Amino acid sequence: MARALHPLLLVWFLLLLLLTATVAASFLFSGIVGFAIGVSIAAVKAGLIYWRYMHLDEEEPLLRIAALAAAAWLMILLVFLCADDLTRAL
Structure with missing residues (x-):
């Protein structure tokens, strides 16, 4: 019987x-x-x-x-940063 890959190795392989x-x-x-x-x-x-390395798959739903x-807020800040940069004169 074939052994399944460890989940951390699988995620590492997917990242590669x-x-x-x-x-x-x-x-x-x-x-x-x-x-x-x-x-x-x-x-x-x-x-x-x-999901995997920060162990969010093991945490409660509120976390x-x-x-x-937090990720959504970071994306909003980056969008506003790009919008500000694009509207400034050179």
Whole structure:
């Protein structure tokens, strides 16, 4: 009978696959499409790290909601930062 991979090793392997996808996408796509693909892959990698390495899969639902709210708040701040930077004169 085959033994299943340890969950940490599985997530690590998925992160390596996503890293190769990021490198491949940087060579294949450029412009806004490449940026969108890169940010999407980065969000998936951050989600995997949040879920497994920060042990959110073992925590109670309230802590999961707090972590999701913190990530959402960070994204809101980054969007406003980009909007501020784009509206300033050079």
